[in-house]
Amino acid sequence: MSIDVGGHLKAVRMMYGLSQRELAKRAGVTNGTISLIEQNRVSPSVSSLKKVLDGVPMSLADFFTLDLQETPQVFYAREELADIGDRDVSLRLVAAKRTNRAMTIMHERYRPKADTGADMLSHKGEEGGIILTGHIELTVGGQSRVLGPGDAYYFASAVPHRFRNVGEEPCEIVSASTPPTF
Amino acid sequence: MSIDVGGHLKAVRMMYGLSQRELAKRAGVTNGTISLIEQNRVSPSVSSLKKVLDGVPMSLADFFTLDLQETPQVFYAREELADIGDRDVSLRLVAAKRTNRAMTIMHERYRPKADTGADMLSHKGEEGGIILTGHIELTVGGQSRVLGPGDAYYFASAVPHRFRNVGEEPCEIVSASTPPTF
DNA sequence: GAAAATTGTCTATTATCCTAAACACTTCCC
DNA sequence: GGGAAGTGTTTAGGATAATAGACAATTTTC
Known part of the structure; x- marks a missing residue:
């Protein structure tokens, strides 16, 4: 039902090989903020989520469009x-x-x-x-x-x-x- | 720089011919909330923005992907x-x-x-x-x-x-x- | 026309988020 | 081993957002 914003953010952060602190520094927020968001213990405001994504960087549109699953078939004869x-x-x-x-x-x-x-x-x-x-x-x-x-x-x-x-x-x-x- | 979430929401709401109160009722939030968001006087949390959009209904991905402009060049030599x-x-x-x-x-x-x-x-x-x-x-x-x-x-x-x-x-x-x- | 309904806006209170700093844990390095 | 530097987590307090309800302005209804 509701979107797993935290898991999503974590996945994105991992993809780029960043630590919570590293991302926090780039985004201009505290590492605690990122930790709380990733655990879904808070629902970030759009403005703060944007700040965080600017640190990646990634747009809000891409963030919400992104979906994370495994790749099935790759090659097609x-x-x-x-x-x-x-x-x-x-x-x-x-x-x-x-x-x-x-x-x-x-x-x-x-x-x-x-x-x-x-x-x-x-x-x-x-x-x-x-x-x-x-x-x-x-x-x-x-x-x-x-x-x-x-x-x-x-x-x-x-x-x-x-x-x-x-x-x-x-x-x-x-x-x-x-x-x-x- | 920052995204005009308020204007965006207003445009979407208008598109669907809803009043602030009507949308608020469907979304399960107060009309004041929608008013404040549309004026960009607050930056809604992702969860509350989602609630609002559920009232339309529209996904967060679509909301942030949505853009309102004309098509430029079609043919390319x-x-x-x-x-x-x-x-x-x-x-x-x-x-x-x-x-x-x-x-x-x-x-x-x-x-x-x-x-x-x-x-x-x-x-x-x-x-x-x-x-x-x-x-x-x-x-x-x-x-x-x-x-x-x-x-x-x-x-x-x-x-x-x-x-x-x-x-x-x-x-x-x-x-x-x-x-x-x- | 006046009452009723509907519109968007605003304010005081409550609820929530964000920060700063400490905490616990692992990894690395001499 | 014992720092030192890295990791993610937690907590109290200040900042921000959401609510409930009132306000003013317009539209609807009869």
Whole structure:
């Protein structure tokens, strides 16, 4: 239910190899403060927690976003990438089975004339990618552009967007989006 | 410098069309508390801020991650990708100038024998990628594996890791990491 | 229009957090 | 062994935040 701020702080401090006193000095608080927080015997004010994190340094956003668990599978052979595409658009997904991941990384392949259609579904988050081969027309909000090999894009997923292969050859893209959409 | 917690809370409350008293009732705190917080006359404890946000409801992570601005550049020509690598490792970065982005997407190029060294710096977050050409030996924690074209990886950045081009040809990777490291 | 309800703000008291200093414990070093 | 320097923990007192309730201003209701 409630967040284990203390354990969280301790984990962060450990990650950076700092002692309570060392961190306290950098943050401009007393070591006792850090001890009490780490034991969850007090709930720090936002301002003091910020002071402490400034000593790391780490933002409040990162602190609360951070989650600490063990890493499951790390390596994925080509054959293990989940293929969730259809006939025109092939999507090969990294770490598909994994839950609680922060991103979706995909190898996308668009056949000539393939078109995602106007995506009015505005999911929140951000996505970006790099074009490997071929040409794709990307429309984001009002803007439109044809991108080729080496070109890239990055936008907030909330804005309606559309991919269309306008070339004669297949178009390949490696993309990433956060939070994961698959 | 310091985060405008009060203004932030007010914006969130407004977004949901709640009055101070209404939110206070849902959150189980007094309206005065919310008034004082919104004026930044106090810095709430994490526990009380959490109580307040539970009334919305919104997570602490979302609260601190939330930011209210417009999307800048979307398209990036090949030439616009920031190149921040050295002689052995070339890193072409998407959306480098952009601040407050959620991810870093990169086109990485490792020369033969290129080696990042044992990365003991444990930055938090997650990263993953897909190998385009060549072969790379990736070591994550205790595990090690040679990956080739089409293979992929995904792991928590906190775990010490190392990339080493063990082949005779250059190795190309498109990777993404969150939160952004550059 | 006036009463009633709803808004955000303010103040005195209570509850909580933060500090400073001491405590107990381990590790290192001669 | 015995300091000396490191670690995390604890406690009394001063600083800060949360509460309950009153206040003034606006909106609603009839």
